[in-house]
Amino acid sequence: MWKRACDTADRCIAEAKEYNNQRWDKTHMEPDFKEGDQVENAVEVKLTEEFSRKHPVFPVSLVKPYFQTEEDKFSSRKRTPHYQK
Numbered sequence: 001m002w003k004r005a006c007d008t009a010d011r012c013i014a015e016a017k018e019y020n021n022q023r024w025d026k027t028h029m030e031p032d033f034k035e036g037d038q039v040e041n042a043v044e045v046k047l048t049e050e051f052s053r054k055h056p057v058f059p060v061s062l063v064k065p066y067f068q069t070e071e072d073k074f075s076s077r078k079r080t081p082h083y084q085k
């Protein structure tokens with residue numbers, strides 16, 4: 001009876017190890033992209049000299065959309081001077 005219990009325990013442990021290895025392999029795969037490839041969840045920005053020591057790649061969730069200025073949208077429009085009193 002002791003032998004049968006040990007065999008069952010060994011089999012259960014082996015099955016648990018195999019299951020955990022399969023789960024680990026699914027979530028810890030080597031990336032299939034190289035440096036410079038375009039990916040969906042990151043953006044690389046050109047930084048000014050002031051921020052040159054920062055890492056230039058950020059998650060997309062931190063990036064805000066760019067909105068053109070009025071001058072960019074309406075380049076043919078003449079600019080009205082601002083007068084101060």
